[in-house]
Amino acid sequence: MALKYSTALVLSFILHCIIAVVLLFGEFSSHEKPTPTMTATAVTQENDKIEPIKAVTVDKTKLEARVKQIRKQKADEKAAEAKRIRDLERRASDAQKKRAKEQARIKSLEKQRKQKEQDKKRADEAARQAKAKAEQADKLRKAKEQEQQQAEKAAAAAKAKRLREEAEAKKAEDLRKKKEAERKRKEQEARERALEEQMLAEQMAQEMAERQKARRAQMQTEIQRFTALITQTIQRNLITDRSTMEGKSCKLAISLAPSGFVTNVQATSGDTTVCNAAKTAVLKAGTLPVSKDPEVFNEMRNISFTFRPEF
Structure with missing residues (x-):
């Protein structure tokens, strides 16, 4: 590693020396440029430095072309030298950068x-x-292995206990489900019985209503029949007067005993003559036709009807 650094330093020193020599001994003097008024002798003297002139006379156009060529050649040489110097400086800078980079790398490695x-x-x-x-x-x-072994034993015991408890719980659950199913079955049967009883009760109620309706119709018929008989009895015992009674009526309220005996008779409305004659006829009869059916009699115990004399 030290050898690499030494080589780089030597190269850098040599390059700097070369640059100094070029700067000191390079062609930097300015020559007087030939002008169109210069004599052929002056131009010839200038050209003697480059090459010998064999001709005695020189064409002016060729001379100017040659002068331009020389100037261009010198300019090219200066440009090439400047480029070479720049290349040397660049290489020196690159070497310095490389050296710095190498030093940085060494520091990084260290x-x-x-x-x-x-x-x-x-x-x-x-x-x-x-x-x-x-x-x-x-x-x-x-220590944990020992604890784990103890824990496994405890877990096994707990598992056995849990299995027993689960079996007992399952047995209890099965019994509960069985009882629940039995309860539901009984409830269903009870509901069905209640529904049947309700339907039967409704049917009986309907039949009872129909019987009562039929009974009521029968009773009404009986009431109408005995009302007609009572009317006929009163008519038979009535003393009539067409001139005073025809077309007139009286509403009577009569109370009867179970035997048909008249316990009370009242005229509630109507013609007075008809009412007095009707009351006399009822009292004269004393006993009026009544039904032996207790229900029909209860309906006619206190009878109220309108009496119209017949002629």
Whole structure:
């Protein structure tokens, strides 16, 4: 590594020396440019430095062309020299940059080496600590294995107990479901019985209503029949007067005993003559036709009807 740096320094020194020599001995003097008024002798003297002139007389056009060629050649040489110097400077700068880069790389490598040493120390320390931890972990592992064995035994016992409890719970649940099913079955039967009883009761009620309706119609017929008989009885015992009674009526309220005996008679409205004659006829009869059916009699115990004399 030191040899590389020495070589770079030597090259840099040589390049700087070359640049100094070029600057000191290069062609930097300015020559008087030939003008159109210059004599042929002056031009010839100038050209003698380049090449010998064999002709005695020189064509002016060729002379100017030659002068331009010389000037261009010198300008090209100066440009080439300037380019060479720039290349040398560039190479020197590149070498310096390379040297700086190499130095930076060396510093980086040195830093990396130191870092690796520190990393190694830390790794060794970490390994030592890891070993200690591993030993401690091994002790803990053995202790945990022992605890695990004890826990497994306890878990096995707990599992056996849980299985027994689950079996007992399942048995109890099956019994509960069986009882629940039995309860639901009985409830369903009860609902069905209640529905049947309700339907039967409704049917009986309907039949009863129909019987009552028929009975009521029968009773009404009986009431109408006996009302007609009572009317006929009153008519038979009535003393009539067409001139005073024809077209007139009286509403009577009569109370009867079960035997038909008249216990009370009242005229509630109507013609007075008809009412007095009707009351006399009722009292004269004394007993009026009544039904032997208790229900019909109860309906006619206090009878009220309108009496119209017949002629």
